[in-house]
Amino acid sequence: MGDYSQADLEALRQAWPQPAPPSPDARTAARDALLQRAAATAPRRTRRVRLPRAGRRAVTIGMLAAVLSAVALVVDPTAVEAPRSIVPGMALPAANAQALLGRAAEAAGRRAFTAPRPDQWVYIATRVQGVKQAAPGEVQTARTPLESRVDRAWTRADGKELALYEDGKLVRSATGGGMPPVDYATVAALPTDPDALLAWVYANMGDLRNLGADGQVVAYRLLGSMLAQNLVPPAQEAAVYRAMAKIPGVTVNPEAVDVDGRPAVAVACVEDGWVSHELLLDRATYTYLGERAIAGADHTAPEPGVRVEDGRKIINMGPSYTIKKGTILTLAVRLDIGVTDRPGVRP
Amino acid sequence: MTQVTQQATDAALVERSLRQPECFAALFNRHYSAIHGYAERRLSRPLADDIAAETFLIAFDRRDTYDLSRPDARPWLYGIASNLISRHRRTEIRQYRALARTDVREVGEDHAERVADSLDASAARGRLAAALAELSARDRDVLLLVAWAELTSDEVGRALGVPAGTVRSRLHRARTKIRAVLDAAPTRKER
Numbered sequence: 228m229g230d231y232s233q234a235d236l237e238a239l240r241q242a243w244p245q246p247a248p249p250s251p252d253a254r255t256a257a258r259d260a261l262l263q264r265a266a267a268t269a270p271r272r273t274r275r276v277r278l279p280r281a282g283r284r285a286v287t288i289g290m291l292a293a294v295l296s297a298v299a300l301v302v303d304p305t306a307v308e309a310p311r312s313i314v315p316g317m318a319l320p321a322a323n324a325q326a327l328l329g330r331a332a333e334a335a336g337r338r339a340f341t342a343p344r345p346d347q348w349v350y351i352a353t354r355v356q357g358v359k360q361a362a363p364g365e366v367q368t369a370r371t372p373l374e375s376r377v378d379r380a381w382t383r384a385d386g387k388e389l390a391l392y393e394d395g396k397l398v399r400s401a402t403g404g405g406m407p408p409v410d411y412a413t414v415a416a417l418p419t420d421p422d423a424l425l426a427w428v429y430a431n432m433g434d435l436r437n438l439g440a441d442g443q444v445v446a447y448r449l450l451g452s453m454l455a456q457n458l459v460p461p462a463q464e465a466a467v468y469r470a471m472a473k474i475p476g477v478t479v480n481p482e483a484v485d486v487d488g489r490p491a492v493a494v495a496c497v498e499d500g501w502v503s504h505e506l507l508l509d510r511a512t513y514t515y516l517g518e519r520a521i522a523g524a525d526h527t528a529p530e531p532g533v534r535v536e537d538g539r540k541i542i543n544m545g546p547s548y549t550i551k552k553g554t555i556l557t558l559a560v561r562l563d564i565g566v567t568d569r570p571g572v573r574p
Numbered sequence: 575m576t577q578v579t580q581q582a583t584d585a586a587l588v589e590r591s592l593r594q595p596e597c598f599a600a601l602f603n604r605h606y607s608a609i610h611g612y613a614e615r616r617l618s619r620p621l622a623d624d625i626a627a628e629t630f631l632i633a634f635d636r637r638d639t640y641d642l643s644r645p646d647a648r649p650w651l652y653g654i655a656s657n658l659i660s661r662h663r664r665t666e667i668r669q670y671r672a673l674a675r676t677d678v679r680e681v682g683e684d685h686a687e688r689v690a691d692s693l694d695a696s697a698a699r700g701r702l703a704a705a706l707a708e709l710s711a712r713d714r715d716v717l718l719l720v721a722w723a724e725l726t727s728d729e730v731g732r733a734l735g736v737p738a739g740t741v742r743s744r745l746h747r748a749r750t751k752i753r754a755v756l757d758a759a760p761t762r763k764e765r
């Protein structure tokens with residue numbers, strides 16, 4: 228019996244294949260039972276060490292629009308490819324997303340908030356992680372190592388200036404406007420009515436529509452990106468969640484991720500049938516935690532060339548590579564957000 | 575400024591849940607599907623619903639006994655699940671025997687079909703099921719934790735609370751029986 232080939236174990240695995248995922252009903256029931264028991268349990272230690280919760284410390288993401296756009300360009304060289312169907316099995320029906328976003332909006336609307344003065348600076352620190360751009364022929368998976376960096380940005384509340392650390396030096400520049408806005412003054416002037424906000428997004432997305440996704444996905448991502456890059460007043464934050472709830476195809480992803488050990492709930496919108504763009508909120512407080520773009524299905528970029536599909540001409544640029552389901556394209560976690568009197572200092 | 579760890583270890587989550595019980599939900603999110611799948615392979619979907627839910631309730635109640643030096647909680651959770659599964663031993667064996675009968679009869683009906691089927695992994699299932707039904711409960715636990723839960727011998731030892739040497743001897747015995755039925759297959763096909 229020296230030859231310990233794995234054929235016998237493999238035969239057992241093939242004869243009883245991995246079952247389908249548990250039903251959402253079973254999962255919810257099991258989770259609820261656990262959470263109920265947890266809620267009924269007092270912490271085991273009398274000396275209560277409370278972890279810092281978001282709110283004051285809050286957690287944020289920096290230059291996420293840039294990051295996410297980059298991801299779209301990097302992972303999606305098939306810029307003119309037709310969108311495919313939404314990935315099945317990842318999410319609960321949209322009604323739940325709407326209910327969840329409604330609760331997030333209520334929580335946002337109730338949050339205490341002090342507006343910055345026009346000459347003050349909004350500081351946001353974000354940890355951004357993700358796989359590198361795939362090399363030709365590369366297969367990326369959930370186990371592919373992630374690159375990680377921390378972005379720190381100060382933006383003057385009136386939008387006149389932006390300050391970033393580059394090679395250890397604080398570099399100041401103009402914000403440059405753009406979509407979504409990155410300054411407090413512009414964000415605070417946005418409509419607080421969700422329909423009006425959504426209309427504004429659709430009217431201002433411009434060329435972003437050509438990124439390859441349909442307008443609804445672009446609208447969803449712009450709203451998410453705006454949250455990531457700004458100190459958003461409660462009324463506008465609530466409007467963002469309510470506007471997202473109105474975008475078709477927005478779902479709840481019950482496979483919550485851990486952000487610093489805090490259970491997060493994810494609202495997701497699937498782009499091109501495989502990239503799931505998730506907004507991460509604290510499960511208990513609905514505080515904004517960050518964003519994640521994860522492969523919700525396997526994806527292989529086609530070989531470069533031109534082909535015709537359904538009468539549409541599809542141009543594929545860039546090399547072919549494969550990204551497996553579960554690969555994290557971007558995980559952006561808000562580390563800190565606050566207001567300072569000058570750039571380069573922490574709140 | 576708080577250090578953000580994207581991927582806290584299971585042990586860190588268990589430890590945190592001592593102060594913040596709701597943090598245990600993160601452990602649930604990580605491992606529920608796998609535990610459910612394991613129970614479903616051994617029993618059935620409805621029983622797996624109960625067993626997976628119960629596993630996490632029991633784990634939660636015992637979280638203060640968790641060995642925090644073990645970053646990965648899977649052996650612990652599979653141990654609890656194995657114990658719950660063992661309450662349904664008769665059901666499990668009955669299912670394996672039923673599978674053994676069904677698959678053998680199907681294969682026996684038509685020679686051409688038999689040859690085709692024997693190439694297919696599912697045709698091996700009848701023989702494997704018969705062998706699983708004959709294993710002792712202890713050997714079966716070890717074998718299936720390795721085959722289906724994909725635990726190592728050491729992890730199985732921690733899951734079941736037995737020494738690693740014992741795990742290896744049980745595994746050896748179980749695999750010998752499984753290989754015997756697999757090796758017998760080509761001979762039958764040739765006949």
